[in-house]
Amino acid sequence: MDHTLLDVTILDDHADTRPAFVTTREHRRFTEFADTVRSHRYIGLCYGAPGIGKTLSARHYAGTDEWEQWHPLSRGTGALPPVPEAVQQSRTAFFTPTVAATIKQIDQGLPRACQHISWAIDYAQHGHVDPYVHAESQYSGNTELLIIDEADRLRTAGLEQVRDFYDRHRMGVILIGMPGIEKRLARYPQLYSRIGFAHEYRPLRSDELTAVVAQRLPDPDPDDSGLAHTAALAAIVRATNGNFRLADRLVTQVNRILTINKHTHLTPEAVDAAQEALLIGR
Structure with missing residues (x-):
């Protein structure tokens, strides 16, 4: 990925972009x-x-x-x-x-x-x-x-x-x-x-959190059999520990980074960059 990966401040937030409610x-x-x-x-x-x-x-x-x-x-x-x-x-x-x-x-x-x-x-x-x-x-x-x-x-x-x-x-x-x-x-x-x-009210289970965030992220890259996609999802689950609010913020930031860099598939590097930008721990 190029050096613009961490430049996550150049896009404006869109108004009223709340995702559809997911029944857990x-x-x-x-x-x-x-x-x-x-x-x-x-x-x-x-x-x-x-x-x-x-x-x-x-x-x-x-x-x-x-x-x-x-x-x-x-x-x-x-x-x-x-x-x-x-x-x-x-x-x-x-x-x-x-x-x-x-x-x-x-x-x-x-x-x-x-x-x-x-x-x-x-x-x-x-x-x-x-x-x-x-x-x-x-x-x-x-x-x-x-x-x-x-x-x-x-x-x-x-x-x-x-x-x-x-x-x-x-x-x-x-x-x-x-x-x-x-x-x-x-x-x-x-x-x-x-x-x-x-x-x-308990935190989301790992399988549920994975299913929820996957709906808001790009599809896996068929060239690597989805391995990078799976690793990135696992990184999001570990970072947020079932916290829906953190997961929502992290997914939003990941999508912004992918858009900035014109990438169409999810990667662990994008998740790492989003974590650093949000200061939620690694």
Whole structure:
């Protein structure tokens, strides 16, 4: 490969180039967990290391990406497109508290997130959306599950606010956080006693990670029987150790390097260069 291999800064990132969602074993486990919390109306706790796909699975389950495209249109005066099918099926609100979220922000944010989903369900069924954004929280009846991401950010009063909101509504709640959040919540008996399910989100297995990254990389070179391709994939798996976020960054960087150097096949050298550029270890 030529000397431009490490020149990985000359291409601009493309906007909205998110790859298609890939259903993994861990996502299927999360879906089963979320369905159970939703049907039994319990509080569920999902925890796992950073970057392994917790938020991605939760957003896909709730149809959050589709929702974020549809919901701004509901504030206009024109005709609305159909409510995304994923939102209608999941009936799930997705809420992420800010780092310094106040009690007032949480008190307003939780019902508002659920109200919006309920209104979307009403619109899908009756062709009507309630325009009053700050309605009382009891009008969230169509929402069956509330997912709270980054639950580690919630302080004691915030956790108590979540418990109070849960007690006042008939819906399941999932708290997503880092390992150790289950021990922290154990110090709050009133909330902890309402947790019916706990789910540990695990890193991707090597075979799954290989299959996921292979879909976003060039095909093997037939001239070397795919040996370089196999070695490069193995290097990516070793470097990322099942961490989906790292794998996504590394694959993106590898593709940029291959594009810069006008190479059409994956090689271990491209992976080595991408690792050095991303400083993720070797």
